[in-house]
Amino acid sequence: MLLMSKDTRIKHIMLPPSRREFRDIYVVFELMESDLHQVIKGNDDLTAEHHQFFLYQLLRGLKYVHAGYELCSQLCICDFGLARVSFNDAPTAIFWTDYVATRWYCAPELCGSFFSKYTPTIDIWSVGCIFAQMLLGKPLFPGKNVVHQLDLMTDFLGTPPPESISRIRNEKARRYLSSMRKNQPVPLSHKFTKADPLALRLLERLLAFDPKDRASAEDALSDPYFSGLSNSEREPSTQPISKLEFDFERKKLTKDDVRELIYQEILEYHPQMLEEYKRGGDQLSFMYPRLASIFIEHILFKQ
Incomplete structure (x- = not known):
């Protein structure tokens, strides 16, 4: 076929x-002539306007995906091999994988199996890592394994507060984070010395350790960083697709x-x-x- x-x-x-x-x-x-990784790697002359436009297009696509589980953007988002449909009444039989091949862009809750069910904010974290790589020219959290990945995150973002740790259902992950040395967050301006302050304020909203503190794609698009570029009337949106379209997700299929x-x-x-x-x-x-x-x-x- x-x-x-x-x-x-x-x-x-x-x-x-x-x-x-x-x-x-x-x-x-x-x-496609290239992918975003090759664009970042092969072009030392990318401007702040390039970074802004790439991120804007990526968030536009995610806004549509998160609203209706479909896609529309000038920048192509591909490879949904491990994508899952998220319904509030989804049965526990649905498998929520904690395996992510591209670990460097993996949200903390995936690295530590913090929760039994995830939210669209895991995508927002990945977008934050991609944006950081655009600004920095290299990956922000190049972890060698899951533990190293979490160490890099907490070394940079600081140890999560007790209230965030207490919400983690996985006892091992909760115990591990509680036993970590207490780190204060590194000011983003120390790491990204040439970046626009508005870009760093948005990056901080995307890379919040606690998923409830991350901006949604829609909220991020209204951030001052996109002033003059963002227009909610032009940004794609849709109604969620009927659950019946994803009924197969609720069944065990041979x-x-x-x-x-x-x-x-x-x-x-x-x-x-x-x-x-x-x-x-x-x-x-x-x-x-x-x-x-x-x-x-x-x-x-x-x-």
């Missing part, structure tokens, strides 16, 4: 050669179940075959048009 996607909107979906032989999925996105659900989704773009499917028919094979085969070969093997 081939999915062709641009700006998160699926443009064309083709059926697999056979429903029973449906095994592989190819996702083809528009080619690989065959997932394959069948994906196949049903494919059929939404092939009305005639969808009708046959609803009548109980089973199209055993589907031949790709010759032109489509050539295109797929070009996409997968030539580029």
Whole structure:
């Protein structure tokens, strides 16, 4: 099966050669010339205006994601491999992973498994780490392991106050933080000597150790740092998608179940075959048009 996607909107979906032989999925996105990491690493001449614009676009995208679990931004946000849907009435059966491959951008509550359920503020922390890297030119918390990661955070941000530690449900994490040496926060101006004071005030709101103290994406967009750039009427927003759209998150699905659900989704773009499917028919094979085969070969093997 081939999915062709641009700006998160699926443009064309083709059926697999056979429903029973449906095994592989190819996702083809528009080619981006670079990613933000390479932009920061490869450009020593980025200006304060670049930093402001990148952060603004990133927060615009997150505002939309957090409001309705979808995406819209000039800056492309990708790789939702471990993303989870958050509903207040979500059953405890839903798995909330504490594994994050990019540890350097991982919120403290994820590093320490502080809570059994997380909030959108874990994304805000990551945005703060990205913003800090833009301003600094290198990662702010390059931890070698989870413990080292927490040490770097508390060395810079200070030891969290007792009231924040007391809200942590994980006893081991609570005990570890309580036993740490007491650190005072390092003034951001000492670390980011050339940064705009307004940028540092916003960074402080993004990198609050306690998730309840972090700004939301919407609040951050109204920060004085974005004066003259932010316009709430132009910023994307939406209503939350119906919980029914994510009903599969509440169930334990086998690989065959997932394959069948994906196949049903494919059929939404092939009305005639969808009708046959609803009548109980089973199209055993589907031949790709010759032109489509050539295109797929070009996409997968030539580029």
